[in-house]
Amino acid sequence: MENFALTTFSRSGKLDQIDYALEAMSKGESSIGICAKNGVVLASEKKLSSILVDEESFHKVELLGVAKGAAFSGLSADYKTLLFKGRKEYHKFYSKYKTPIGTRRIAEELGKVMQEATHSGGVRPFGVSLLVAGYDDDGPHLCQIDPSGAYFGWKATAIGKNMISMKNFLEKRYADNIELEDAVHLAILMLKENYEGEMNEINIEIGVIGADKKFRVLTPSEAVSYTHLTLPTILLVQISVVAVVLKKKK
Numbered sequence: 001m002e003n004f005a006l007t008t009f010s011r012s013g014k015l016d017q018i019d020y021a022l023e024a025m026s027k028g029e030s031s032i033g034i035c036a037k038n039g040v041v042l043a044s045e046k047k048l049s050s051i052l053v054d055e056e057s058f059h060k061v062e063l064l065g066v067a068k069g070a071a072f073s074g075l076s077a078d079y080k081t082l083l084f085k086g087r088k089e090y091h092k093f094y095s096k097y098k099t100p101i102g103t104r105r106i107a108e109e110l111g112k113v114m115q116e117a118t119h120s121g122g123v124r125p126f127g128v129s130l131l132v133a134g135y136d137d138d139g140p141h142l143c144q145i146d147p148s149g150a151y152f153g154w155k156a157t158a159i160g161k162n163m164i165s166m167k168n169f170l171e172k173r174y175a176d177n178i179e180l181e182d183a184v185h186l187a188i189l190m191l192k193e194n195y196e197g198e199m200n201e202i203n204i205e206i207g208v209i210g211a212d213k214k215f216r217v218l219t220p221s222e223a224v225s226y227t228h229l230t231l232p233t234i235l236l237v238q239i240s241v242v243a244v245v246l247k248k249k250k
Contacts, residue, residue: 017125018118021074021147024127028073030160030194031060032187033131034170035142039180039210040133042071043187045160045195046205061207061217065090067100067134069207069215073160074128074147082130086110100213103134107143107151115149129159135213162194169193180210200224 010016029045044060061071064086072079089109093101101109107130114126130145144159145151156174158166169190178186184206192199201223209215 015118015148018148021125021127022129025074025129025147025159026161026163028075028128028160029060030158030162030166030191031071031073031131032156032158032166032190033071033133033142033144033154034156034174034178034183034187035133035140035154036178036180036183037176038140039135039183039208040140040142041180041184041187042069042131042133042207043184043191044071044073044205045191046203048203055202059205059217061205063087063215063217064106064132065094065100065215067136067209067213067215068103068106069133069209069217071131071133071205071207072128073163075126078126078128079130082110082113082126082128085113086132100134100136102136103132103141103143104151104153106134107132107145111145111149111151113149114145114147118148131157131159133207133209133215135209135211135215140209158190166190166194180208184208 029047031042031044033040033042042061046058046060048055048058058076061069062083064070064083068090070083070086086106086109089106090101110130110132117123118125125147127147129147132143132145134141142154142157143151144154144157155176156170158170173186188204188206191204201220204223206218206223207215208218
């Protein structure tokens with residue numbers, strides 16, 4: 001019965017219910033976050049269960065506040081709960097201090113909510129991981145929050161299906177001085193590489209924030225220019241990213 005006891009450690013020293021929550025997250029559609037030198041991009045697959053579902057009723061990338069955005073992989077119902085709590089925390093902070101909450105601060109607050117669910121009776125861990133993007137006074141930031149409540153700052157990361165291969169790809173291609181535009185292209189190329197079927201502006205969502213400190217989700221018409229990349233464009237993006245890496249090594 002220890003596998004079903006939320007607050008009881010297994011013989012191996014783990015909380016098995018958290019591992020199960022991570023497994024639920026890893027089966028969700030992929031989401032990618034890349035922190036560029038002048039902004040942050042969040043990109044996520046958006047697969048609908050039926051062609052009859054209204055695509056405007058379901059989103060994978062959304063605003064936490066004017067200067068913050070979030071994406072997820074895992075259980076959408078759990079994400080909606082955390083999104084509501086995050087927005088509440090954002091506006092509570094803004095109403096008190098008249099300035100947007102910091103990216104790491106809101107990640108910490110959401111982490112507290114998720115961590116509390118790992119040691120409370122009558123509840124279960126959240127079956128979702130979050131990516132939070134923001135642009136603070138000291139520059140752009142990207143944070144990942146896992147079902148355990150642990151949160152970390154990342155330069156680039158991926159969650160959901162194929163996250164291991166995507167992270168390996170990012171480790172080879174990412175550079176600290178990558179531009180936001182190139183980061184958007186890189187995120188889309190990674191999703192296209194691992195997407196089952198044809199990717200278009202309907203089954204993907206892209207959110208960006210730059211130096212204007214305003215997070216926005218690209219409209220389908222804006223996303224078209226990124227999702228319909230031709231081979232020459234792909235090669236140019238790859239060459240651009242590799243050039244940035246080589247410049248960094250020098």
